[in-house]
Amino acid sequence: MKKLSAKQQLRLEKSGLLLALMLPLARIILDYFHDSLGANPVEAMTHRTGDAALQILLLSLAVTPIHRYFRFRRAILFRRLLGLTAFFYALIHFSIYLVFDQELSFGDTFADVAKRPYITMGFSSLVIMLPLAITSTDKMIKRLGGPQWRRLHKAVYAAAVLAVIHYWWLVKADLTAPTLYAVCLIVLLSTRFAWWARQRNNKPVIKQPG
Amino acid sequence: MLIKIIDPTAAREHEVTPQALYLDRRRLMASTARSMIAAGVSGVSGLMSSMAFAAKAYEKVPKGSPFDTNEALTPFKDVTSYNNFYEFGTDKGDPKINSGSLKPRPWKITVDGEVEKPTSFDIDDFIKTQKLEERIYRLRCVEAWSMVIPWIGFPLADVIKAARPTRKAKFVAFTTLLDPVQMPGQKSKILDWPYTEGLRLDEASHPLAFLAVGLYGDMLPNQSGAPLRLVVPWKYGFKSIKSIVKITFTSTQPKTTWNIMAPDEYGFYSNVNPNVDHPRWSQGKERRIGELFKRKTLMFNGYDQVASLYTGLDLKKNF
Numbered sequence: 001m002k003k004l005s006a007k008q009q010l011r012l013e014k015s016g017l018l019l020a021l022m023l024p025l026a027r028i029i030l031d032y033f034h035d036s037l038g039a040n041p042v043e044a045m046t047h048r049t050g051d052a053a054l055q056i057l058l059l060s061l062a063v064t065p066i067h068r069y070f071r072f073r074r075a076i077l078f079r080r081l082l083g084l085t086a087f088f089y090a091l092i093h094f095s096i097y098l099v100f101d102q103e104l105s106f107g108d109t110f111a112d113v114a115k116r117p118y119i120t121m122g123f124s125s126l127v128i129m130l131p132l133a134i135t136s137t138d139k140m141i142k143r144l145g146g147p148q149w150r151r152l153h154k155a156v157y158a159a160a161v162l163a164v165i166h167y168w169w170l171v172k173a174d175l176t177a178p179t180l181y182a183v184c185l186i187v188l189l190s191t192r193f194a195w196w197a198r199q200r201n202n203k204p205v206i207k208q209p210g
Numbered sequence: 211m212l213i214k215i216i217d218p219t220a221a222r223e224h225e226v227t228p229q230a231l232y233l234d235r236r237r238l239m240a241s242t243a244r245s246m247i248a249a250g251v252s253g254v255s256g257l258m259s260s261m262a263f264a265a266k267a268y269e270k271v272p273k274g275s276p277f278d279t280n281e282a283l284t285p286f287k288d289v290t291s292y293n294n295f296y297e298f299g300t301d302k303g304d305p306k307i308n309s310g311s312l313k314p315r316p317w318k319i320t321v322d323g324e325v326e327k328p329t330s331f332d333i334d335d336f337i338k339t340q341k342l343e344e345r346i347y348r349l350r351c352v353e354a355w356s357m358v359i360p361w362i363g364f365p366l367a368d369v370i371k372a373a374r375p376t377r378k379a380k381f382v383a384f385t386t387l388l389d390p391v392q393m394p395g396q397k398s399k400i401l402d403w404p405y406t407e408g409l410r411l412d413e414a415s416h417p418l419a420f421l422a423v424g425l426y427g428d429m430l431p432n433q434s435g436a437p438l439r440l441v442v443p444w445k446y447g448f449k450s451i452k453s454i455v456k457i458t459f460t461s462t463q464p465k466t467t468w469n470i471m472a473p474d475e476y477g478f479y480s481n482v483n484p485n486v487d488h489p490r491w492s493q494g495k496e497r498r499i500g501e502l503f504k505r506k507t508l509m510f511n512g513y514d515q516v517a518s519l520y521t522g523l524d525l526k527k528n529f
């Protein structure tokens with residue numbers, strides 16, 4: 001077999017990852033057509049897309065620590081794809097709510113966003129992710145310049161925190177799942193604090209991607 | 211308020227055999243007939259009908275209550291696979307999967323508190339003393355979804371009368387079984403087990419208040435609250451306590467599980483009320499199971515006849 005160039009190899013790996021990341025969506029579509037989304041398909045779709053969005057968002061936040069602490073340098077090449085996929089699922093999640101819960105009434109939607117704290121949190125999370133997604137093309141990264149782009153994309157921490165609060169606040173009694181997500185997020189964020197503290201103590205610093 | 215006048219001569223939704231069942235029956239008849247003919251056995255029709263109908267415990271219970279709604283029934287599959295019954299897990303699919311450990315027979319029910327003579331019964335002896343009937347009710351969950359379910363059971367008022375409450379009795383409290391082996395969800399402290407619920411005595415005596423032992427013409431499946439559950443159709447679903455072991459008459463307002471858990475979110479009354487939102491979500495609309503879009507929620511879930519129970523009561527404060 002012919003040996004792949006580094007570029008082809010990366011493209012192949014990214015396609016594989018994308019395929020894997022589309023599995024939750026594929027399952028929703030398959031289950032829809034097999035009539036196996038359960039008695040309340042809209043709720044099932046909302047839950048599954050919300051879960052996928054949050055899980056992939058947390059995965060994207062795991063890339064930098066993996067890169068830093070396990071010296072797995074290639075990981076960083078997949079971060080953007082993970083972030084964009086998280087946004088993609090969040091967008092579907094919101095669209096389901098917009099169509100089936102609010103029947104495309106923007107007035108009702110904004111009233112709901114204003115009134116319900118858990119919706120406010122989810123909405124803020126999505127709104128924060130929007131400029132991050134838009135500035136994720138090669139062209140935009142070049143235009144903003146590395147430092148500027150990294151500073152902007154620090155907002156992803158806020159998006160993740162708001163998404164976990166969103167989940168926390170919508171639960172009726174069983175906080176197991178949101179607690180798990182919160183613990184993951186706290187671990188992921190603490191690795192940053194640990195890194196920053198270390199950087200401050202042993203200057204000079206080697207620049208590392210945010 | 212919209213009141214539907216039912217044409218008494220029209221065949222109502224529940225009197226018409228659901229299509230799926232009809233088709234199943236046709237298929238069964240066809241295949242049975244084929245094998246019968248092959249074996250040269252006569253008397254096919256008698257055998258067929260016994261095969262098709264023998265399994266259901268309450269098939270012959272009288273139907274057509276004046277309290278019935280004529281809306282389309284929620285399919286049996288959805289009624290029995292989408293449940294809030296935290297004793298078996300917090301996902302709506304959990305109760306169907308995990309409730310096999312519940313043993314609804316033998317089952318003892320205790321009636322005590324402010325009654326002339328506290329007693330306890332075996333469930334089957336208890337059912338024998340009651341006149342069973344079918345009631346097709348809407349069920350509105352506090353989570354803004356709803357179903358239409360054909361229950362089998364008897365009016366709670368009949369049980370209250372038989373219990374002969376004393377003059378001090380003002381409330382009725384209900385308790386679910388406490389047994390973490392049969393109800394594995396009770397191993398985690400999500401709620402303050404055992405689940406308890408309560409009604410004012412006049413609410414409990416309203417002809418709509420119902421004790422169910424079955425649904426869709428058959429015994430209650432475990433996940434639906436076997437062997438005995440409450441059905442209070444003008445209140446949010448969580449008031450309709452499942453797998454009851456104790457009915458207690460009290461002089462003071464009993465503690466109720468969700469009210470203990472979050473008093474600002476779940477009141478003692480918990481009447482269905484589109485004008486009083488849950489602090490975290492709207493109660494103005496609901497999704498009928500089987501439909502994609504939401505419909506408007508009706509005051510008292512459309513059971514206006516209970517309004518007189520609450521005259522003079524501020525339903526915003528007493529939510």
Ligand code: HEM
Pocket residue numbers: 043046047048049050051053054057090093094097119121122123124125126163166167170
């Ligand atoms: C405009 C933005 C959003 C709206 C309107 C929204 C709305 C909702 C609704 C209605 C639910 C279901 C609540 C229930 O069943 O009681 C939900 C659940 C959820 N949402 Fe969102 N959401 C938004 C944004 C987000 C974002 C950005 C994320 C993650 C990155 C997210 C993650 C979740 C998760 C994890 C759940 C719980 C799923 C489960 O129970 O399994 N949501 N959201």
